[in-house]
Amino acid sequence: MSLPDQENIEFQRVRRNLTALIDFSKHINASLDIDFTLNNLLLSCFGKFLTSRGMVVLLRDQKMQIVASKGIPKDILDKFPPEITPESPDISSQVECFCSASRLLCQPILIGNQPIGYILLGEKFNKQPYTEEEIDFLKVILNIAATAIQNSMMIADLKNLNRRLDSKVNRLNSLFELSKEFGILTEEERIGKLLSYSLLGHFLNSHYAVIYFSDGKLRVLHSTIPKKVIQENFQLNAFIHFSEPLVGNELALVFPLLAELHFEVAVPMVHQKETKGMLLLGPKLDKSIYNTEDIEFITSFVSLAVISLENRRLFREALEKQRLEEELQIAQQIQKNLLPKEIPVYPGFEFAALTIPSKHVGGDYYDIIKLNEEKLCFAIADVSGKGVPASLLMANLQAFLKSICKKEEPIGQATALINDLVAENTSDGRFITFFWSYLDILNKKLTYVNAGHNPPLLFRNNSLTYLDKGGIILGVMRTLVPYSVDEVELQSGDCILMFTDGVTEAKNTDDNEYSDERLEKFFINHSSISARDLVRAILQDLQLFTAGAAQSDDITILVIKVL
Amino acid sequence: MAEFQTSIQDIDDLTIIHLNGYIDAHTYPMLEEAFTNQVERSRYKLVVDFTNIKYINSAGLGVFMAFIETMRGNAGDIKLAAMQPNVFNIFDLLGFPLLYEIFPTVEEAIQKFTNNNEAAS
Missing domain, CATH: 3.30.450.40 (GAF domain)
Structure with a gap:
């Protein structure tokens, strides 16, 4: 081979290489x-x-x-x-x-x-x-x-990053949308559904349960497994300390039954440090596992849902409370109507009365019932307890009293009858302290029975007498021993003060009681003024004493003055 | 508030669900209802036409997850078709192409069902 040929081949080779490059x-x-x-x-x-x-x-x-x-x-x-x-x-x-x-x-x-x-x-x-x-x-x-x-x-890498960013934006959008929507939805079930469907979309799974703890029960808001399965197999107590999300093996370890039901994630619904419910999710259909980021995202979703659920519950409770308040106000009105609308006027006598319930409806009761032209009935009573139950029993007593007064029975037998009726009508240990009397206008004679009530005070000639004859308080048991009856011949200048323990047991800010002594002393010192002024003066003194303290019991005062 | 409507078209054993509007937290229950109705009618071979869907949220996507097993369990399927790019992007981001067949047009989705039927018979 000649040199030029070799050079030529070499040249060709380099050229090929260059072309290839x-x-x-x-x-x-x-x-x-x-x-x-x-x-x-x-x-x-x-x-x-x-x-x-x-x-x-x-x-x-x-x-x-x-x-x-x-x-x-x-x-x-x-x-x-x-x-x-x-x-x-x-x-x-x-x-x-x-x-x-x-x-x-x-x-x-x-x-x-x-x-x-x-x-x-x-x-x-x-x-x-x-x-x-x-x-x-x-x-x-x-x-x-x-x-x-x-x-x-x-x-x-950029594409990957971009996709991850898109995915983050998508998750944020969902959170934003849900936060708006959860504010509007009114039914818990719809909140549960929106929560679970949104998570299904994000995690490609098709198995879920949203459980809300309400009124001490497990309430299944939305779920792919029958509600009964959850309610029959789980107790609320098991979940009250469940406060951190559980995934995979952790879940199987803590709640094996949930893992058996094919759940892979359990996220508690925590509101103000209390577990109010939980969200359960099955495996993702693409078989990938839930990572920390996923769990954080689910937790944010769940937090939004629980805030919405709790707000709804609080709102309903507030409504319920408002409704109860309204009912109490109505009850108070009814109770007010049960009390005498006007105090009768008779020559030779002065009558005055006043009652202040402690919270809307109370257990104090007084009444002045005209039996006939010559005879009036005065009654004062204190039903144990307060609020609606006490006022119901008080209404009951008033009804018995009104019908018995129509029969004009002797006051001793009448008291026994009232006691039997009250005893039949109370079952939860409630009782009534009760004092009542017939006032004979013409003969100026007061016949009374005291059934365990704070003895009314009779002031005559600078001395006090307690009207304490009678018997057992009403409602404890049926009448076994007849009630004693006492008669008082009234004289000019006599003043009788009837009251409930709301007066004598009223407390001041130092937790001291107004006391029987203070009431008696005040009564003695002010017995000369008119019945109406006396009632007002006692109330003023009481208010002076309790200044600043909340009224804890009903206050009732009734005065009879013989001119 | 007619933000979203569905309409149903039956072709042999196929049902095409045409969607229109926005699928969001308000309207996704209507989508759910459309699927519930098909289950009640025992129609399990579904093509969902997204031509007129402008937006879908995650709860809307969740509806597809909630029904896919029922349909496939009854020898049917949910095939998705004719998505606008932004809608496809949402499905794609969340990994739906792994589990669902998504077609550029409704016709192609129908064709796929028809081919399968022929292959089966």
């Missing part, structure tokens, strides 16, 4: 798709070096990962990356170690002087080793490819 560089930069770029790189090497095996590993998340491979048997691929050993402490020596073991040629893909990855190529078809020239050529190809690979990796 130009062609390669054109194609490799044409796409930003990493798979396309690596595929192109491997195939170009296969064509150039006549080999059919090769792979590319790249440094990602601080680890060498296989990103493309062709023709390499799976058992070899499975050995990558090799274990870190004292002989191959860093990544590059690890790769080299893997290559010599698998009889692969290894060349770094360099950016600057830093390897971003390696190309690993198998034996050539002709079984010859790679020549120095071929390795040089490979280096040039890798130089060109390095930038393209880095660019497409960055694009892939």
Whole structure:
């Protein structure tokens, strides 16, 4: 072969190489798709070096990962990356170690002087080793490819990041939408449904339960398993200390039955540090597991729901309370109507009365009933307890009294009858202290029975008498011993004060009681003024004493004065 | 507030659910109802036409999850079709393409059902 021929062949070879390089560089930069770029790189090497095996590993998340491979048997691929050993402490020596073991040629893909990855190529078809020239050529190809690979990796990372951002935005949008919607929904069931469906959409699952603890019971708001299964198998007590989300094995450990029902996540609904319910989710249908971010997202959803549920409950309670208040006001009005509308006026006498209930409806009662033209009935009573139950019993007593007065029975027998009726009508240990009397206007005679009531005071000639004859308080038992009856011949200047323990037991801010002594002393000192003024004066003195303290019991005062 | 409507079209054993408007926290119960109705009618092969859907929220997506097992359990399926890019993006983000077949047009979705039927017979 002549020299020019040889030169010509050499020239042709270099030209081929150059053309191949130009062609390669054109194609490799044409796409930003990493798979396309690596595929192109491997195939170009296969064509150039006549080999059919090769792979590319790249440094990602601080680890060498296989990103493309062709023709390499799976058992070899499975050995990558090799274990870190004292002989191959860093990544590059690890790769080299893997290559010599698998009889692969290894060349770094360099950016600057830093390897971003390696190309690993198998034996050539002709079984010859790679020549120095071929390795040089490979280096040039890798130089060109390095930038393209880095660019497409960055694009892939960006795309990934963008997708994650989109996903975050999507989750935030959902939260925002739910926070608006939860404010509007009125039924708990609809809140449960919106919560569970929204989570189904986000996590590709189809198994769920939203359980709300209300009135000490487990209330299933929305669920794929029958409500009965939950209500029959679980007790509320089991969940009151459940305050942190449980996932997978943790859930199976703490609540094995929930895991048996195919739930994988349980998130408590916590409101003001109390567990008010829980959300259960089954596995995702794409088989991926719930990560910390997922659980945080679910927790935010659940928090929104529980705030909405609790607000609704508080609102309903407030409504209920308002309704009760209104009913109490009506009851108070009814009770007020039960009391005498006007105090009768008779020559030679002065009557006055006053009652102040402690909270809306009370257990105090007084009455002045006209039996006939010459006879009046005065009654004062204190039903044990307060509020609606006491006032109901008081209304009862008033009804008995009104009908018995119509019969004009002797007061002793009448008291026995009233006691029997009250005893029949009370079952919960309630009782009534009761004092009543018939006043004979013409003969100025007072006939009375005291059934355990604070003895009324009779003031006559600078001395006090207690009107305490009678018997047992009403309602405790049926009448076994007849009530004693006492008669008082009234004289001009006599003054009788009837009251309930709301007067004598009224407390001041130092927790001291107004006391019988103070009432008696005040009564003695003021017995000369008119009945109406006396009632007012006692009330004023009482208010002076209790100044600032809350009224804890009903206050009732009734005065009869003989002119 | 007619923000969302559905209409139903039966072709042989296929049912096409045409959706129109916005699927949000107000309207998703209507979508749910549309699916419930199909279950009651024992219609399990469904193509959902998204041509006129402008927005879908996660609760709307949840409706598809709530019914997919019922449909597939009865030899049917829910195939999704003709989504606008922003709507497809929401489905894609949450991984729906893994579990659902999504077609560019309603015709292609119908074709897929028909092919399956022929293959089965």
